Amino acid sequence: MSRATRPAELFAGYLNPRRPHAGAYDEMFDPVDGVRTAYKRLHDSLSPLRPGDLTTRSEALDRALVDQGITFSLSGQERPFPLDLVPRVITASEWSRLERGIVQRVRALEAFLADIYGGQQIVADGVLPRRLITSCEHFHRQAAGIAPPNGVRIHVAGIDVVRDEQGDFRVLEDNLRSPSGVSYVMENRRTMARVFPDLFAKHRVRPVGDYAVHLLRSLRAAAPSGATDPNVVVLTPGVYNSAYFEHSLLARQMGVELVEGRDLFARNNVIYLRTTEGEQRVDVIYRRIDDDFLDPVHFVPDSVLGVAGLVNAARAGNVVIANAIGNGVGDDKLIYTYLPEILKYYLGETPLLPNVDTYRCWLPSEQTEVLDRLDELVTKPVEGSGGYGIVFGPDASPKELQAQRRRIKANPRGWIAQPVVQLSTVPTKVGERLQPRHVDLRPFAVNDGDSVFVLPGGLTRVAIPEGSLIVNSSQGGGSKDTWVLAPRASGVAELSGSGLGAAAAADEASTPEHGPELNVAQQQQQQ
Amino acid sequence: MKWRLRVVHTTGYRYEGAVSQSYNEARLTPRSDDRQNLMVARLETVPASRAYKYTDYWGTEVNAFDLFTPHTELKVVAASVVETSEQAPPAVDASWADVKSPESLDTYAEYLEWTAYVPKHRELAAVARELRKGHTPQETVLAVSKWVHDTLKYQRGTTGVHSSAVDAWQAGEGVCQDYAHLTLAMLRSVGIPGRYVSGYLHTKPGAAVGETVVGESHAWIEAWTGDWWGFDPTNDIPIGHRHVWVATGRDYGDVSPLKGIYSGGAATAIEVTVDMTRLA
Numbered sequence: 001m002s003r004a005t006r007p008a009e010l011f012a013g014y015l016n017p018r019r020p021h022a023g024a025y026d027e028m029f030d031p032v033d034g035v036r037t038a039y040k041r042l043h044d045s046l047s048p049l050r051p052g053d054l055t056t057r058s059e060a061l062d063r064a065l066v067d068q069g070i071t072f073s074l075s076g077q078e079r080p081f082p083l084d085l086v087p088r089v090i091t092a093s094e095w096s097r098l099e100r101g102i103v104q105r106v107r108a109l110e111a112f113l114a115d116i117y118g119g120q121q122i123v124a125d126g127v128l129p130r131r132l133i134t135s136c137e138h139f140h141r142q143a144a145g146i147a148p149p150n151g152v153r154i155h156v157a158g159i160d161v162v163r164d165e166q167g168d169f170r171v172l173e174d175n176l177r178s179p180s181g182v183s184y185v186m187e188n189r190r191t192m193a194r195v196f197p198d199l200f201a202k203h204r205v206r207p208v209g210d211y212a213v214h215l216l217r218s219l220r221a222a223a224p225s226g227a228t229d230p231n232v233v234v235l236t237p238g239v240y241n242s243a244y245f246e247h248s249l250l251a252r253q254m255g256v257e258l259v260e261g262r263d264l265f266a267r268n269n270v271i272y273l274r275t276t277e278g279e280q281r282v283d284v285i286y287r288r289i290d291d292d293f294l295d296p297v298h299f300v301p302d303s304v305l306g307v308a309g310l311v312n313a314a315r316a317g318n319v320v321i322a323n324a325i326g327n328g329v330g331d332d333k334l335i336y337t338y339l340p341e342i343l344k345y346y347l348g349e350t351p352l353l354p355n356v357d358t359y360r361c362w363l364p365s366e367q368t369e370v371l372d373r374l375d376e377l378v379t380k381p382v383e384g385s386g387g388y389g390i391v392f393g394p395d396a397s398p399k400e401l402q403a404q405r406r407r408i409k410a411n412p413r414g415w416i417a418q419p420v421v422q423l424s425t426v427p428t429k430v431g432e433r434l435q436p437r438h439v440d441l442r443p444f445a446v447n448d449g450d451s452v453f454v455l456p457g458g459l460t461r462v463a464i465p466e467g468s469l470i471v472n473s474s475q476g477g478g479s480k481d482t483w484v485l486a487p488r489a490s491g492v493a494e495l496s497g498s499g500l501g502a503a504a505a506a507d508e509a510s511t512p513e514h515g516p517e518l519n520v521a522q523q524q525q526q527q
Numbered sequence: 528m529k530w531r532l533r534v535v536h537t538t539g540y541r542y543e544g545a546v547s548q549s550y551n552e553a554r555l556t557p558r559s560d561d562r563q564n565l566m567v568a569r570l571e572t573v574p575a576s577r578a579y580k581y582t583d584y585w586g587t588e589v590n591a592f593d594l595f596t597p598h599t600e601l602k603v604v605a606a607s608v609v610e611t612s613e614q615a616p617p618a619v620d621a622s623w624a625d626v627k628s629p630e631s632l633d634t635y636a637e638y639l640e641w642t643a644y645v646p647k648h649r650e651l652a653a654v655a656r657e658l659r660k661g662h663t664p665q666e667t668v669l670a671v672s673k674w675v676h677d678t679l680k681y682q683r684g685t686t687g688v689h690s691s692a693v694d695a696w697q698a699g700e701g702v703c704q705d706y707a708h709l710t711l712a713m714l715r716s717v718g719i720p721g722r723y724v725s726g727y728l729h730t731k732p733g734a735a736v737g738e739t740v741v742g743e744s745h746a747w748i749e750a751w752t753g754d755w756w757g758f759d760p761t762n763d764i765p766i767g768h769r770h771v772w773v774a775t776g777r778d779y780g781d782v783s784p785l786k787g788i789y790s791g792g793a794a795t796a797i798e799v800t801v802d803m804t805r806l807a
Contacts, residue, residue: 131636141584141781266550267595269579296788297550308550308788312591315581 008047010054010434014427019436020467024422025167026436027088038091038485041202046086051432054085058429061085061195082478083188084428087199088439088460092487095456098169098443101353102159103452104343106445109176109330111346113153116329117143127345128338135413136335137383138177138328140291142298146315146325149225150449153324155218155286156182157445158459161353163424170356170421172440174336176327178288181459182211182444183246184479189457192481204486206456211444212253214455215286218448219254222320223283230283232256233273235264237289237305247288261289266309269316284320285310291325333382333416334360361408361415370417371408374401377417379408392470394420423469426480428462438463440471441482456484529610530768531566531807534727536744538785538799539573539602543792546601549594551787553578554725554774555605556588562614563772568607574598585781587774600797603785607771608806614757614766620665621753627718635720635751637777644778645712648693652716659717664752668721671713672748672760675706681761688779704779706761707746711778720751722775725782728759729769729803742803744784749775 015029016022028039035043049057065083090098115122116133123130133139158179160172189208193200216232223230236247238260251258263274264282272279287294293303295310313319329335335342337358343349359366359377370377374393381389391404408415425436443458460480461471471477536555559565568588570578576592583589594601625631632639641647658670682700690698692712695705707723714721728745731738747759747766757766774782 129633131633134637135640144584145581265548266593268577268593269591297552297786301788308548309593312579312581316579 008049010046010049010051011427012433014434014436021422021425021438021469023165024436024438025163025165025424027163027167027424027426027439038089038094042087042089042199045199045202046427046434054429054434055432057195058085061191064191064194082464083191084437084462084478084480085192085195086427086429086434087192087481087483088426088441089203089483089485092485094169095484096487098161098353099454099456101169101171101351102157102443102445102454104347104349104352105159105171105174105339106154106157106447106452108339108343108346108349109157109174110152110154110447112342113176113324113327113330114147114151115346117146117153117326122342122345125345127341132335132338133329136329136332138291138326138332140326140328142311143324143326146311147317148222148314148320148324149317150222152218152222152322152447152449153327154330154445154447155222155322155324156215157447158182158442159445160440160442162356162421162440164356165422167424168354170354171336171339172356172421173333174331175442176331177290177323179442179444180243180246180288181442182455183249185444185455185457185459185482186211186249188479188481203483205483206486208455208457211446211455212250214446214448214453215250216254216256218446218453219284219286219322221448221450222322224317224320227283231273231281232284232286233259233264233282235259235261235285235287235289235307237293241288243288250286256286261304261306264307264310266307266313269309269313269318271307271310271313271319282319284322286322291328294321294325328383333358333380334362334413337416356418356421359417361417362412367408367412370415371405374405374417376420378420379404379415379417382414382416390470392420420469423463423471426460426462428464428478428480430464430466435466437466438469438471439480457482529612529807530729530805531608531610532729532768532771533608533802533804533806534606534742534771535802536605536727536799537602537797537801538605538744539600539797540794541600541797542598542789542794545597545599546789546791547595547597549601549787549789551592551594551601551603551785553590553592553603553605553785554583554587554782555603555784556590557607557609557726557771557773558586558588560772562612562766564610566608566610568605571604571606573600573602573604585774585776587776587782602797609771611768611771613768614770616765617665617752617754617756619753620663623664623718626664626720626752631720631751638720638722638751639715639718640777641715642778642780643689644691644708644780645715646691646693647716648696648712651693651696651709651713655713655717658713664719664750667717668714668719668750668752668758672710672758673763675710675713675760676763679706679709681706703743703746703761707748708778710748710758710760714748714750722749722755723778723782724749724757724772725774725776725779725784726770726772727801727803728762729771729805732769734805736805736807739802739804742801744799744801745770746779 030036122128154176158175161169162172185208219232220230234251271282273282289305292299294306296303296308298311314321359370361367377393379391423438426439427434428437439460439462441458441460444455446453460482462478463471556568557565570590574596576594578590578592581589659667680700685698686695686701686705692708695701711721724747728743731740749755749757776782
């Protein structure tokens, strides 16, 4: 790609040098060489379109979403789930680097969690301060000594990554508790395949529709050793939970029961499911309930969402809770800053995927710098998600900054700060034109104990308002289908949209009754 | 010289209606260390249950048991025989610099934390700073314990299981749990790591062998001033033969002797009895 491509009408004014965050990496256009390889075919397909065509396609997309029942509510109003019509493309080699980095991270975090809930050797060896662990809100002492049969605690991870100004992937945060959003990955793909069969015909896009196969394999592999045909269930807080759609989709695709806490009970440290045919022993619980509500004996005593006796049943090795209790100590944003040490200690490796530069407010010297530069930094609570509690220095009023300064001083352990990362941009439909909009990416990794599978794709979230770096759908964000291209000579390629969950698609299209709320789901999951 | 003590602790609940299911954890088994040697321990419940034993994060032995037969009363009897001796005076008397060194702060961070039972309180901290003047950390522990002993009046019924150190201080009275929490709040405010000890107290200093006395489910504190050592602020006495320890933690919440979840009507605690017999 040495010849700059003359921008088509759709892209008029796309690379306006006066646009906000002009230094951000645009994933389609290189400022010197024009269209990047990854996007060449997509660009060629889109360029001949005229602004009116785009709107026609976009309306078709919205209709397809409404047909499938994919809506989310924003301020109480049902709207089509905002899926942008331009996919996000990742080349095979970019993906392979990203995948290796994610696998490395999950392996290190598994070793870390096993150690923290076991002998805490990393603390004894003086690599990490003890206080770093004991002061973590999600270090659950109730989980000390619980050893899962196949050693896996992170059955599913969502590793949030962004591309910096150089186009390099960096990890923004790890989500090791109940990362949500994979249903949107699958649903976005189905919708795109319906509306743009021609685009899929021109690309070798790796499939995402078999996620549930990998998840089920991981859950079955986690079962207690006595279980020859493990009974797996999905535990949901219920229909009023904003991510209920995802819980039911995963249960259906795995062919396992979707249960609520009241359907289960413990007797002599064994968990049973009440069915019309009597009691059924349960071996593995894929739970989408936060730790605090999982077992009233050990956590919030008046919770009715969980199962009394569950923690000790897991301790006795009779049931496996996936993801494990207490994983939050591994995705705390202060502990995140120690990931290079953690990787070196357990794996003897250096990070394949760097973190975003982060200041630790609990270290006095770094706190001073944070407080001095509060107006140019992004400050974030070490736990929590969905963009809640984040203060964006450049956008905050002096009064807000003052309030934030007080919060940090009152609880330095609770805050980290990062420079504003100018997330990469991808063309996104805005009005009749395509405009650069900032994106992030949440790939999903599934650990079955033997290997870590990373679903080729992930949830790309896009900030719709011009110049916005906040991708949460509560802030008006949308999503994009994420295309990981197959390597040129590979057999795993998928040539068209036809195989994209076609078998599963037929009976699912009309089923979802509850509009998924992307933002709320992430808030609930506290990731 | 050692004492050999038999402890028989009976506790439980009475329910308004029949309870068909309950899940419980008992932390009632004495532990062993330099000063105390556990010889035998047994836990029984009525109705009968099968206990699942494990050691928790704090090193406490936990007996977890579930009940599935309808019952209107749950009785738990924890019996043990332990040998006890006087606590040797603390070997080290660390300086304030040692107690507040970065290493100590990191190692004992959990025992300097504020909790719901042991909250931060400006006035209490001011009193503790006053008591500290001219004293080593070790002397300060004694001074604070004495102050708490002199300030609170031992009185049942004013405070409850969820009362904090500040609640008891404001009420001016409380029980051993409150004495321990208040002492911890003040020690932590001047930077001395402190932990809550749950156990039993034999109530008769000169008891004869073979004599059974009414003992108490008791609580006291341990402080770190170069080493961990205990003191009993409720009675303003050092830890001796009459103290049998079961568990330590940041506060009562970590060592709660009996807790559980059940389905059914309101529960009232049955009368707790602790019989302690000096065997040797």
